[in-house]
Amino acid sequence: MSTSSTGNFSSDNQFGRDYFQKPSTYKKFSDTDRAVAGLSNYYYGLYCLITGYFPKNTKQPAKVLEIGCGYSGLINHFLSAGYKYTGLDISSFIIGEIQQKYPDIKFIQHDIQQTLPFNSRFSLVVGMEVLEHIPNPLTALKNL
Numbered sequence: 832m833s834t835s836s837t838g839n840f841s842s843d844n845q846f847g848r849d850y851f852q853k854p855s856t857y858k859k860f861s862d863t864d865r866a867v868a869g870l871s872n873y874y875y876g877l878y879c880l881i882t883g884y885f886p887k888n889t890k891q892p893a894k895v896l897e898i899g900c901g902y903s904g905l906i907n908h909f910l911s912a913g914y915k916y917t918g919l920d921i922s923s924f925i926i927g928e929i930q931q932k933y934p935d936i937k938f939i940q941h942d943i944q945q946t947l948p949f950n951s952r953f954s955l956v957v958g959m960e961v962l963e964h965i966p967n968p969l970t971a972l973k974n975l
Contacts, residue, residue, distance in 0.1 A: 878908035881957060893954035898943050898975070899961030901925055906933065917951070919943065943971040 892915045897903060900918030902925065909916045918938040920926055926940040941948055943958075944967050956975050962968040 875908060877959060878905055881905075881955070882912070894951070895955045895957060896951075896953040896975075898956065898958040898971075899964075900929065900938070902929060905957065905959070906936070910936075914955075917953070943974060946974055 892913050894915045894917070895909050896917050896919060897905060898919045900906070900920045901922075903918055906916055906918065916936055918926075918929065918936065919941050920929075920938070921940070921942050923940045926938045930936075930938045939948065943961075944965060962971065965971050
């Protein structure tokens with residue numbers, strides 16, 4: 832078993848990097864819309880918490896990058912408030928699924944431990960329940 836700088840991550844951890852790249856991880860959620868809807872109060876609370884610390888610029892929409900977006904329970908809250916949203920996830924399966932649901936939104940399949948594949952600036956970067964699954968979270972944060 833190998834460990835990283837976090838001290839508790841192992842390459843054979845069931846929720847490690849490989850777990851989130853397998854389509855079978857997500858296929859067990861037969862109704863993702865219902866699952867996300869069931870957590871709507873949770874996601875709305877997170878959205879309020881996040882945006883409460885972030886003064887909104889009324890001249891132009893704020894640009895939000897969500898790392899580890901998955902099926903994103905936050906996206907609808909950001910979009911309905913006028914934010915420009917970009918989602919990033921390590922799973923190409925998830926990116927394909929969510930891109931079908933939101934065809935006009937930019938989603939990128941990428942491992943955040945690698946240098947970002949674009950040179951955009953964002954007003955806000957959000958990552959909910961992501962860093963604990965990354966072997967080198969400091970590297971990931973430096974890449975942002």
